[in-house]
Amino acid sequence: MLEKPMRKLLVVEDDLGLQRQLKWAYEDFEVYCAANRAEAMAILRMEEPDVVTLDLGLPPDPDGVTEGFAALEEILRLKPDTKVIVASGHNAKESALTAISAGAWDFYQKPVDIDQLHLIVQRAFHVRELELQNRQMQEPGKDGETLFGTLITAAPEMLKAARTIERVANTGASVMLLGASGTGKELLARGLHDASDRRHKPFVAINCGAIPENLLESELFGYEKGAFTGAVKTTEGKVELAHGGTLFLDEVGDIPLALQVKLLRFLQEREVERIGGRKPIAVDVRIVCATHRDLHQMITDKTFRDDLYYRLAEISVPIPQLAERSGDSVLLAKHFLNRFAREMNPAIKGFAASALTAIDQWQWPGNVRELENRVKRAVIMADGKFITVDDLQFDNVDEDDRLLNLKAAREAADRKAIGRAIARTEGNISNAAKLLGISRPTLYDLLKQYEIHA
Structure with a gap:
């Protein structure tokens, strides 16, 4: 078995003593050191770390940041996916944040805390490896990866759904995909079709909620010439067009009750009869459905037939919302940016770090569709090389929240919980403390720490 190659790290630092210290500390990486920009670029071209x-303070400008910024720009121009972690002194945080806006991935402060820096570097490698894995999953032609050739995810929540779909692809069972709008239900339905033994036959999709009720029957089952006014020729319905393949009924919960009876009859008999027709037509088709509705409640309300539900939902697969898919919003955002930048704005090189943080924290009520639209608009409208929070047009995003770390996440959670408790108790500190499960002095300390005025 071949050993996994060591991960390559480039340390750009003109202090030779610190160079040696960092090289010794990073024994689990293959470390290359450079004392200036020219050496750094030579190593970058040869080793591709x-x-x-x-360190932004490089010769010939060791007391400034000019050379460091020039190195950052050149690194990202030559290898845009590189995770660059910049160093800042005690009074140079502003320069570090400017570097992050220019495309740096993170920063650390001098004097160096080796353990803290090691953690930042480990995290950078982890994110880079996730990006590479997702790029490989999108490459066509790999055996056994047809489904994942269309699905971009590293989230266990989404992979679980995908594995279920992959497992049932060749069973012929009817599959019901349950999830909110924009979660990728049609993408998964196509993945199921592509992974099945019907993949060389048609995949036909129809959105049952987008077609007027009086037209839906003819769209599904077709009609004979002269069946009604305007029926100037015999037309096959979507069910017939999918013969031998897969019929995807999106928003199946919107099918009216009267038509549900005819759909159930088709599922039982595997025959359709066109409007105005007199003879049944045998059809071999695999049914995949999707809905964002609560069909169990609809059955209770008698707006959806339970016998139809059990025919359609032999296998039910819940699809998580984007906010529930750990880390996927950033991976998908980068995928969409690469695609749209190539088509519409090649000058765009990536996201500013603050934009990635905002993407990761946004709740995405419109799911993947909202993410795709925001990134597309940002690519078209952006003035700089890197997409910013403003370009994405987020509301109520903290511009100072530049970096993702446990301390910041904990503080955000504390602030949110304290704010809710104070609002619910109408400013009564004692009651708010009880609601939060902490003592009154502890709550006072937190209010002071976070400068919250109750």
Whole structure:
């Protein structure tokens, strides 16, 4: 078995003592050191490291940041996916944040805390490896990866759904995909079709909620010439067109009750009869459905037939919302940016770090469809090389929340919980403390720490 190659790290630092210290500390990486921009670029071209730590104070400008910023720009121009971690002194945080806006991935402060920096570097490698895995999953032609050739995810929540679909692809069972709008239900339905033994036959999709009720029957089952006014020729319905393949009924919960009876009859007999027709037509088709509605409640309300539900939902697969898919919003955002930048704005090189943080924290009520639209608009409208929070047009995003870390996440959660408790108790500190499960002095300390005025 071949050993996994060591991960390559480039340390750009003109202090030779610190160079040696960092090289010794990073024994689990293959470390290359450079003392200036020219050496750094030579190593970058030859070794192509995925992560770089960069001191902004490089010769011939060791007391400034001019050379460091020039190195950052050149690194990202030559290898845009590189995770560059910049160094800042005690009074140079502003320069570090400017570097992040220019495309750096993270920063660390001097004097160096080796353990803290090691954690940042490990995290950078982890994110880079996730990106590479998802790029490989999108490459066509790999055996056994047809489904994942259309699905971009690293989230266990979504992979579970995908594995279920992959497992039932060749069974012939009817599959019901349950999830909110924009979660990728049609993408998964196509993945199921492509992974099945019907993949060389048609995949036909129809959105039952987008077609007027009086037209839906003719769309599904077709009609004979002269069956009604305007029926100037015999037309096959979607069910017939899918013969031998897969019929995807999107928003199946919107099918009216009267038509549900005819759909149930088809599922039982596997025959359709066109409107105005007199003879049944045998059809071999696999049914995949999707809905964002609560069909169990609709059955209770008698707006959806339970016998039809059990025919359609032999296998039910819940599809998580984007906000529930760990880390997928960032992976998908980068995928969409690469695609749209190539088509519409090649000058765009990536996201500013603050934009990635905002993408990760946004709740995405419109799911993947909202993410795709925001990134597309940002690529078209952006003035700089890197997409910013403003380009994405988020509301109520903290512009100062530049970096994702446990301390920041904990503080955000504390602030949110304290704010809710104070609002619910109408400013009564004692009651708010009880609601939060902490003592009154502890709550006072937190209010002071976070500068919250109750």
